[in-house]
Amino acid sequence: MKRVTSLLFLLAFSLLKAQNSLPQDYFQNPLDVPIVLAGSFGELRSNHFHSGLDIKTQQREGLPVKASAAGYISRINIQHYGYGKALYIQHPNGYTTVYGHLQKLAPKLQEYLKKKQYAKESYEIELFPEAGELQVEQGELIAYSGNTGGSGGPHLHFEIRDGSQQPMNAQLFGIDVPDSREPLIEGLFAYALDEEAHVNDSQKRQKLRLIPTSNGNFTTNEVDACGEIGFGISAVDQQDGAYNHNGVFRIDASLNGEQVFEIDFDKFSFAETRNLNRLIDYQYYQSSRKRIQKLFKSPDNPLSMYGELQNYGKLNIKDSLDYQYTIKVTDFKGNEKTITIPIKGRSSNEISKETPPPNFTLVEAGKNFSAKENGIDISIPAGTIYEDAFMDIQFMGDTVKVHKDEIPAASNFTIGFDISEVPAEKRDQLFVARISDYGKPSYSSTYRNGNRITTRTRTFGTYTLATDIQPPRVSPVNFYDGQWISNNETLKIQISDDLSGINSYRATINGKFILMEYEYKNNTLTYDFSDNVITDNADNDLKVIVTDNVGNTTSFTATFHRKY
Numbered sequence: 001m002k003r004v005t006s007l008l009f010l011l012a013f014s015l016l017k018a019q020n021s022l023p024q025d026y027f028q029n030p031l032d033v034p035i036v037l038a039g040s041f042g043e044l045r046s047n048h049f050h051s052g053l054d055i056k057t058q059q060r061e062g063l064p065v066k067a068s069a070a071g072y073i074s075r076i077n078i079q080h081y082g083y084g085k086a087l088y089i090q091h092p093n094g095y096t097t098v099y100g101h102l103q104k105l106a107p108k109l110q111e112y113l114k115k116k117q118y119a120k121e122s123y124e125i126e127l128f129p130e131a132g133e134l135q136v137e138q139g140e141l142i143a144y145s146g147n148t149g150g151s152g153g154p155h156l157h158f159e160i161r162d163g164s165q166q167p168m169n170a171q172l173f174g175i176d177v178p179d180s181r182e183p184l185i186e187g188l189f190a191y192a193l194d195e196e197a198h199v200n201d202s203q204k205r206q207k208l209r210l211i212p213t214s215n216g217n218f219t220t221n222e223v224d225a226c227g228e229i230g231f232g233i234s235a236v237d238q239q240d241g242a243y244n245h246n247g248v249f250r251i252d253a254s255l256n257g258e259q260v261f262e263i264d265f266d267k268f269s270f271a272e273t274r275n276l277n278r279l280i281d282y283q284y285y286q287s288s289r290k291r292i293q294k295l296f297k298s299p300d301n302p303l304s305m306y307g308e309l310q311n312y313g314k315l316n317i318k319d320s321l322d323y324q325y326t327i328k329v330t331d332f333k334g335n336e337k338t339i340t341i342p343i344k345g346r347s348s349n350e351i352s353k354e355t356p357p358p359n360f361t362l363v364e365a366g367k368n369f370s371a372k373e374n375g376i377d378i379s380i381p382a383g384t385i386y387e388d389a390f391m392d393i394q395f396m397g398d399t400v401k402v403h404k405d406e407i408p409a410a411s412n413f414t415i416g417f418d419i420s421e422v423p424a425e426k427r428d429q430l431f432v433a434r435i436s437d438y439g440k441p442s443y444s445s446t447y448r449n450g451n452r453i454t455t456r457t458r459t460f461g462t463y464t465l466a467t468d469i470q471p472p473r474v475s476p477v478n479f480y481d482g483q484w485i486s487n488n489e490t491l492k493i494q495i496s497d498d499l500s501g502i503n504s505y506r507a508t509i510n511g512k513f514i515l516m517e518y519e520y521k522n523n524t525l526t527y528d529f530s531d532n533v534i535t536d537n538a539d540n541d542l543k544v545i546v547t548d549n550v551g552n553t554t555s556f557t558a559t560f561h562r563k564y
């Protein structure tokens with residue numbers, strides 16, 4: 001009896017292993033608190049798929065972050081934006097773990113980092129320590145959780161990457177996220193995909209009404225269609241312990257019982273992540289802030305998350321035939337929701353079509369496009385857009401409209417402005433601004449070359465020349481000029497810029513560089529007195545120089561006194 005049980009156990013175990021040959025007990029939860037997710041792997045974000053797990057830290061910073069497995073610190077990356085303060089551990093089994101948005105590193109690592117920051121005289125720094133230099137044990141304290149960089153609230157961004165630095169779903173390695181809830185279906189849409197096709201007599205995107213069935217799934221009213229059509233779904237998943245709308249793990253679809261589409265969020269590469277804009281209905285997202293995932297793709301979409309697709313997920317609906325299309329949305333724990341769509345093939349001679357306005361310009365994806373008027377030029381190189389598009393291009397004085405942000409761009413295009421008419425003394429403060437839908441200008445990376453000023457951007461929209469004459473504002477936060485501040489642990493300074501934005505800053509005390517950490521989210525520079533740049537001076541001169549993106553500079557000075 002005992003032998004039979006263990007044989008059965010062995011069989012079950014090897015079946016499990018066949019499904020997932022990744023190490024299951026190698027990596028541990030990097031926090032001491034249970035895993036509750038603010039974001040899941042592969043979740044749809046702005047221009048990218050989320051590359052890790054966003055683990056909640058009880059709405060606060062400073063939770064100990066521990067090495068998920070033994071290894072060595074292979075990279076320390078400190079940025080104002082992005083991952084903020086981030087650590088990378090290379091493990092002997094070939095995988096790398098990543099820890100982002102950290103508040104600060106553990107003492108030993110913090111000391112290592114500060115030495116390098118002082119040597120480079122820069123807060124932002126990227127370091128690649130050698131193997132053996134900074135060894136860590138599994139469970140060893142490596143940092144404290146924070147909210148640095150592009151983070152919307154305190155959490156730990158945790159990643160597991162394979163040998164080619166492709167992020168993988170950490171849940172595949174046994175990192176357990178309790179989840180007893182089914183995915184949420186937020187919307188269902190149908191698309192006519194060729195010129196003769198229709199869905200319910202229309203070529204326009206159709207929102208279909210979801211009708212709950214008695215078993216908790218959904219169906220729809222019968223869809224009338226003909227020709228090449230496809231579907232799109234808006235779906236999210238909630239795990240236990242939080243209401244965050246996270247990503248689902250798998251979507252598949254079948255037609256009359258045969259699988260025609262599959263996408264799995266188990267792994268991807270950073271090189272392909274921007275193709276998210278082709279998976280979603282980009283125009284719909286820009287106008288509604290809701291993401292529809294299309295259950296069909298263009299032949300040249302290289303996204304690797306697609307599984308086996310029949311005819312790229314597109315359906316060929318023929319007159320007078322009946323079909324049943326089924327979509328299954330699954331989370332990592334296997335909770336699923338099914339939507340069944342009855343389709344009736346019916347040809348139509350009253351199809352309402354969508355035609356572009358007559359003043360729109362055709363821009364072909366595979367060709368260079370350029371236009372010029374009023375000293376403003378637009379250059380959209382071949383391959384900038386994924387598909388041919390009709391664009392709203394208008395020259396209006398010193399402003400140009402290059403459509404709006406409803407067409408995704410794979411790479412940069414250029415807008416140039418002739419500034420030969422602008423008096424020389426006014427040229428330095430010019431920059432290219434993108435005008436938001438609400439009329440607000442924002443700095444767009446600006447390049448100067450003689451009589452020409454250009455921007456390179458991946459965002460379609462309205463651009464103009466703007467002038468920034470205001471230097472940045474700099475003001476002390478936790479001291480004033482001439483004050484005794486012997487008990488201060490830090491020096492805090494607020495910096496901001498009206499128009500073009502902060503470009504750089506540099507601070508010294510008595511002429512010596514001090515490391516100030518910049519937190520753009522609250523416009524604050526912070527110096528930590530424990531860096532011990534000054535150790536015995538009672539009277540100290542602080543100087544902070546802040547420069548904006550067109551080169552306006554503010555030099556702030558203050559004196560403070562300190563006892564040691």
Ligand SMILES: [Zn+2]
Nearest residue numbers: 052053054157
């Ligand atoms: Zn994250």
